[in-house]
Amino acid sequence: MTSTTTLSLDDCVKADAVDPLREFRREFAIPEGVLYFDGNSLGARPIAAQECAARVIGDEWGNGLVRSWNEAGWFDLPVRLGDKLAPLLGAGEGEVVVTDSTSINLFKALASALSIAAAQDPSRKVIVSERDNFPTDLYIAEGIISLLDQGYELRLIDQPGDLTEAVGPDTAVVMLSHVNYRTGNLYAMTEVTAAVQERGALMIWDLAHSAGAVTVDLSGADADFAVGCTYKYLNGGPGSPAFIWVNRRHQNTGIQPLSGWWGHARPFAMESAYEPGAGIRRFLSGTQPITSLSLVECGLDVMLKADMADIRSKSLALADLFINLVEERCAAYGLELITPRAHERRGSHVSFVHPEGYSIMKALIARGVIGDYREPGVLRFGITPLYLGYADVWNAVDVLRDILENKSWDRPEFRERDAVT
Ligand SMILES: *Cc1c(COP(=O)(O)O)cnc(C)c1O
Numbered sequence: 001m002t003s004t005t006t007l008s009l010d011d012c013v014k015a016d017a018v019d020p021l022r023e024f025r026r027e028f029a030i031p032e033g034v035l036y037f038d039g040n041s042l043g044a045r046p047i048a049a050q051e052c053a054a055r056v057i058g059d060e061w062g063n064g065l066v067r068s069w070n071e072a073g074w075f076d077l078p079v080r081l082g083d084k085l086a087p088l089l090g091a092g093e094g095e096v097v098v099t100d101s102t103s104i105n106l107f108k109a110l111a112s113a114l115s116i117a118a119a120q121d122p123s124r125k126v127i128v129s130e131r132d133n134f135p136t137d138l139y140i141a142e143g144i145i146s147l148l149d150q151g152y153e154l155r156l157i158d159q160p161g162d163l164t165e166a167v168g169p170d171t172a173v174v175m176l177s178h179v180n181y182r183t184g185n186l187y188a189m190t191e192v193t194a195a196v197q198e199r200g201a202l203m204i205w206d207l208a209h210s211a212g213a214v215t216v217d218l219s220g221a222d223a224d225f226a227v228g229c230t231y232k233y234l235n236g237g238p239g240s241p242a243f244i245w246v247n248r249r250h251q252n253t254g255i256q257p258l259s260g261w262w263g264h265a266r267p268f269a270m271e272s273a274y275e276p277g278a279g280i281r282r283f284l285s286g287t288q289p290i291t292s293l294s295l296v297e298c299g300l301d302v303m304l305k306a307d308m309a310d311i312r313s314k315s316l317a318l319a320d321l322f323i324n325l326v327e328e329r330c331a332a333y334g335l336e337l338i339t340p341r342a343h344e345r346r347g348s349h350v351s352f353v354h355p356e357g358y359s360i361m362k363a364l365i366a367r368g369v370i371g372d373y374r375e376p377g378v379l380r381f382g383i384t385p386l387y388l389g390y391a392d393v394w395n396a397v398d399v400l401r402d403i404l405e406n407k408s409w410d411r412p413e414f415r416e417r418d419a420v421t
Contacts, residue, residue, distance in 0.1 A: 006324045009398075012390035020310050024386040027302045028235075035396045037371040040181075040209060040349045040382030043235030046298040056294040074290050078241075079281060081293065084300050085234075085243055088308065089207065089226065090217030096245045097280050098296055099288060102208055102229050103136045104258070105244040108283055109225035110144055110175060112246070112254030113202045114152070116224075117172035119253075121200070124172040128163070128201070131156040134181045137206055141175065160185055164195050171201040178216070179209035179347030182374050184339040186214060186347045193221040208232060211243070212303050213348035215312050218245055225250070233348065233384065235299030240292050244283050251279050260285035306386060314385035315348045318393050322350050322381060325397040333404040338378065349382045356409060358421070360400075363409035369396045373421040 007015065016022060028044040030036055036044055060072040069075050082096035089096065099105070110127070117124055127141050138154065145152040157166045167174055174196045179186050189205065196203045203221075207228030210216050212235075218226055226245040230236035256276060261267045262284035265275045276282045319339075326335060335352040354360055357377040364371060364379075371381040381396070403409055 006328050007321060007390065007394070009391060009394045012321075012394040015390040019314065019389060021306060021314055021385055022389065024302065024306060025389070028387040030387060033368045035369045035392050035399075036387065037369065037381040037383070037396060039235070039384035039387070040213070040232050040380070041372050042238055043232055043299060043384070044387050045237070046235055046302050048301070049237060049295050049298040052295055052298045053291065056291055060294075061291075074288070077290065077293055078284055078288055081296055081300065082243060082280065084297070084304070085211070085230075086245075088211055088216065088234075088300075088303065089228075089243075089245055090215075090219050090221075091245050092219060092248075094280055095248060095251075096243055097283055098230060098241050098243045098293060099284050100242060100244075101239075102206070102227050102242040103140055104285075105227040105242050105283075106137060106140045106175075106204070106206065107144065108256055108258055108285075109204050109227055109244060109246070110141060110173065111148075111257040112250065113173045113204055113225055114144070114148070115255040116250055116253055117202055121172075124170055124201070125150070125152050126155050126168075126171045127152060128155045128157065128166050128171055128174045130160070130176060130180075131158055132180060132182060133175075133177050134206065134208065137175060137177065160187060163192065164199075167196055167199045167201055169200065171196075171199060173202045173204060175204040175206070177206040177208065179207075179214065181209055182338070182351060182378055182380070184209075184347045184349045184351055186340070186345050188344070189217065189223070190221040193223045197222075197224075209347050209349070212299075212311075213315065215308055218247075223247065230296045230299065234296070234303060236296035237292060237299070240296050240299075241289060246280060246283060251282060252276075256282050258285040262286055262288075302386065311385045315383050316343050316346070318383045318385060318388060318390065319346065319348070319350050321390060322383070322393050322397065325394065326352065326400065329397055329401045330404055335379075335404075348384070349380055351378050351380045353377045354379060358417070359409040359411075359414040360403060361421075362414040363403045363411075364396075364400060366414070367399050367403070369399045 060068040078097045078099045081098040083093045086096045193203045202224040205226040211228045212233035231240045259274045263282045265277045335354050339350050340346045357379045361373040
């Protein structure tokens, strides 16, 4: 399938019939009448999650009670899941834990990276990031800067191309989202990491929109730290715990500022002084949300049965189809593509800007085409190859075209803002 010919609905149905990932859709619970294009915000529910929840709540909690910390492996769960997730990140065993939220893991990663950078060269006081980064990443950096109160500053670039110029002898850490949450821009991880490290800074990647969406090779890039979500493309469930990856060379050197008992060398010795544990366990803080953490495994189990290369190539083909169909069939209605067209620059969602973007998205959702809205004016469509097909893309664009043509978005109920967009 090339990126230049637009398919008919019939062609799409044929493409679905020979899709090597077509069987995966049956692993997910998607309601009747819904075309789900928001797996980049909350992944669909694996069918197996219900059984898993029943086992954890009914058997492990209900029957096992406190014994389950040992007998059901609850205590080791963050590390065991980290090892299971590692291949999807190009990481090795003992390098990842699934724990806390992305925001909290970023706090730990950034504080740790700053402590390592300061030990090498305390004059480096700049954290470089991107103005269009996901806001929590920037807020966390601001919080650390004010907490440390050591003259650190945040330097924000406006374009991905401005990065190397912004990183210099004053830079301690560079912190970027591998895939931008709004535009879908994808950084070349290996090249960017090398350029940052050549300039003497440490590299932290936020993989929230990358894990399970695009191929990632943290070891190949030899990055320093990474964090990311499990509730997006990894289908772990609403608010499921996030992950943190720490390059082995840093695991025992930096400060882990949330020095709770789960990161202690001997948690159950109940000593009064903190002594950091060795390895990735140091990046745990306190007692884990076991019910939610357990469900992460269902999403991972489905994802690990698929070939990441198949996922990526289908994602690109579906996104090409989406872009082509919108540009061909909705050309008259002023949608502007803000996602890079080049495959090597694009993650796994497609975004268009429209001045009435909010109302249009609400009208789409009312018709069962669920994407989401991000300021300013951005209609965002997540592409999740495990449970979306070619005909789904065709049908979604058909609904979009109808809404635009008939201006059916132009109603008071579609203007009212919800708390979560
Ligand atoms: C979704 C997302 C987050 C979310 O962080 P939480 O702590 O889970 O709320 C963080 N960073 C990026 C880049 C994201 O896309």
